[in-house]
Amino acid sequence: MKETAVADTSNAGGIDIENIMEKASFAAAIFSQLSQEHTDRIVRAVYEAGFKNRIKLAKMAHEETKLGVWQDKVIKNVVATQFVYEDIKNLKTVGVISDDKESGIIEIAQPIGPIFALIPVTNPTSTVIFKILIALKTRNPIIISAHHRAMKCCNETARILYEAALKEDAPQDCIQWLEAKSSESTRALMRHKKLALILATGGSSLVGAAYSSGTPAIGVGPGNVPAYIEKTADVGFAVEQIFISKTFDNGTVCASEQSIIVDKSLADKAQKEIEARKGYFLSEDETKRIEEVAFDKERGLMNTAIVGQSAASIAKLANIDAGADVRLLIAPLKGIGKEHPLSSEVLAPILAFYVANDFEHAVNLCIDLNFHGGIGHTVSIFSNDDEKIQEFASVMNAGRIVVNTPSSQGAVGGLYNTLHPSFTLGCGSGGKNITTDNISAKHLLNIQRIARRRVNRRLEKFDNKLYFDESIDIKAIEDEFNRNY
Amino acid sequence: MVQFKLEDKKLICLFSKNMETGNCVNCEGELFKKIRETKLPVVFDLKEVSYIASMFLSMCLMAAKEPDVETFILVNVQPNVKKVFKIAGIDKHLTIL
Numbered sequence: 001m002k003e004t005a006v007a008d009t010s011n012a013g014g015i016d017i018e019n020i021m022e023k024a025s026f027a028a029a030i031f032s033q034l035s036q037e038h039t040d041r042i043v044r045a046v047y048e049a050g051f052k053n054r055i056k057l058a059k060m061a062h063e064e065t066k067l068g069v070w071q072d073k074v075i076k077n078v079v080a081t082q083f084v085y086e087d088i089k090n091l092k093t094v095g096v097i098s099d100d101k102e103s104g105i106i107e108i109a110q111p112i113g114p115i116f117a118l119i120p121v122t123n124p125t126s127t128v129i130f131k132i133l134i135a136l137k138t139r140n141p142i143i144i145s146a147h148h149r150a151m152k153c154c155n156e157t158a159r160i161l162y163e164a165a166l167k168e169d170a171p172q173d174c175i176q177w178l179e180a181k182s183s184e185s186t187r188a189l190m191r192h193k194k195l196a197l198i199l200a201t202g203g204s205s206l207v208g209a210a211y212s213s214g215t216p217a218i219g220v221g222p223g224n225v226p227a228y229i230e231k232t233a234d235v236g237f238a239v240e241q242i243f244i245s246k247t248f249d250n251g252t253v254c255a256s257e258q259s260i261i262v263d264k265s266l267a268d269k270a271q272k273e274i275e276a277r278k279g280y281f282l283s284e285d286e287t288k289r290i291e292e293v294a295f296d297k298e299r300g301l302m303n304t305a306i307v308g309q310s311a312a313s314i315a316k317l318a319n320i321d322a323g324a325d326v327r328l329l330i331a332p333l334k335g336i337g338k339e340h341p342l343s344s345e346v347l348a349p350i351l352a353f354y355v356a357n358d359f360e361h362a363v364n365l366c367i368d369l370n371f372h373g374g375i376g377h378t379v380s381i382f383s384n385d386d387e388k389i390q391e392f393a394s395v396m397n398a399g400r401i402v403v404n405t406p407s408s409q410g411a412v413g414g415l416y417n418t419l420h421p422s423f424t425l426g427c428g429s430g431g432k433n434i435t436t437d438n439i440s441a442k443h444l445l446n447i448q449r450i451a452r453r454r455v456n457r458r459l460e461k462f463d464n465k466l467y468f469d470e471s472i473d474i475k476a477i478e479d480e481f482n483r484n485y
Numbered sequence: 486m487v488q489f490k491l492e493d494k495k496l497i498c499l500f501s502k503n504m505e506t507g508n509c510v511n512c513e514g515e516l517f518k519k520i521r522e523t524k525l526p527v528v529f530d531l532k533e534v535s536y537i538a539s540m541f542l543s544m545c546l547m548a549a550k551e552p553d554v555e556t557f558i559l560v561n562v563q564p565n566v567k568k569v570f571k572i573a574g575i576d577k578h579l580t581i582l
Binding site for chain 1: 505506536537538539540542543565566568569570571572573574
């Protein structure tokens with residue numbers, strides 16, 4: 001197999017960007033000739049290789065990053081392989097993908113070209129698999145740039161998938177990965193004229209750099225997911241779902257709940273249900289101690305040292321005796337904002353807890369939380385009242401409003417709903433993104449449209465001279481234009 | 486897979502198959518041996534070629550850089566293959582007629 005890992009050529013932390021991009025351009029060129037059948041064979045082989053290695057790669061990711069739970073990372077790898085594959089396998093991505101005789105429009109799918117993929121430390125191997133699958137399905141070469149704390153597991157993932165792709169005659173260098181990186185080389189790659197797209201999954205600064213590079217970019221925004229337990233909800237069920245989600249991989253999913261908002265009438269029951277599942281309610285003093293360890297006050301951000309750690313180890317760091325089997329730390333809060341650090345996003349098993357007087361109060365709290373660092377991402381509601389669900393959704397700024405669902409798994413899609421399974425969740429303009437979609441293969445295509453002649457028949461009968469007569473009002477022109485003889 | 490003809494003091498290389506990696510590997514040695522022996526301008530005729538692998542792109546670049554080859558041109562390039570040279574960005578370094 002031709003070596004495709006990119007060596008550090010400068011011995012100064014730099015990389016040979018021209019070489020990477022030349023290889024990627026060659027791969028893009030060769031890819032453009034592949035048929036749908038050949039493309040699908042490659043994708044199938046890559047999916048199988050990822051699936052077969054799901055446990056090995058999950059363990060590698062856990063060992064290297066020291067984040068989360070390896071068993072949950074296996075599930076993430078399953079979603080990234082089996083669920084993503086199921087979602088895209090029948091998608092037409094080569095040549096004519098639709099032909100509408102009536103409208104006269106034929107759509108042709110074309111690859112976009114080399115993609116630069118930024119991979120976060122929180123979901124490393126799964127995001128690599130996901131991005132490679134959707135890139136190959138659309139005949140685009142991809143360059144993987146892993147977070148520096150997840151480079152080994154990400155590059156091994158890329159290597160395994162590349163080997164599988166080559167066995168099905170995929171273009172040489174269709175998957176590349178960076179063995180070393182620096183912010184300078186990352187910026188240079190992002191700005192390279194031969195690069196078609198940046199798939200930026202990561203922190204705000206990285207996503208911002210991608211957007212300002214001049215290359216088209218699909219990014220994500222940060223989350224701050226409120227989970228509202230409305231009065232028609234089954235409280236025990238709701239709490240169970242929130243535990244499933246927030247304990248998953250120790251809360252590393254950006255769509256995981258950050259706070260519970262519960263109607264006053266349900267508050268006691270909710271507390272009992274939480275405690276029964278080993279959720280520990282913090283006192284005011286304990287909340288302050290958790291804030292100390294969970295937040296970097298200078299930067300106003302969560303402390304990376306507690307990201308993806310267990311509730312027990314975080315409690316220990318804060319000198320709190322929450323029990324060895326504690327699963328979630330619950331901080332009852334009275335406010336939202338900088339003065340209440342735990343009202344912000346924390347990718348760890350810590351949840352804020354609010355009691356609302358009524359529906360209106362609850363929705364207002366959720367709006368404040370949603371707009372406190374999580375605009376455009378995801379919100380969650382537990383309710384059996386469709387009207388209330390829609391009312392709640394209409395005032396949230398969120399791409400995904402998940403209902404009666406663990407939000408980590410719900411937002412990612414494919415498990416609890418029919419959203420497209422994805423490890424890149426668009427957050428719309430609120431999150432400074434171009435879309436609120438769960439990003440998938442369809443976003444990596446240029447669609448050409450052959451527009452056959454279909455003259456607007458109303459225009460044929462219409463006297464164009466009317467457009468030049470200012471004395472005729474708009475209604476008269478519309479009536480004439482729409483006249484049904 | 487590749488036939489050679491000497492015509493107007495040029496070496497014409499007529500490729501008769503799609504130039505997948507395997508075919509490139511099989512003909513590379515013979516091709517460059519011939520190019521170096523004849524020391525004439527080289528023409529790659531791609532009339533019968535509708536698919537090329539990345540190795541073929543490299544072979545074209547190598548042929549163009551051969552020290553004793555004064556000119557190197559590609560002829561009868563089918564549109565879908567021409568597009569490959571364009572996407573790869575190497576059309577600027579080669580003469581495609």
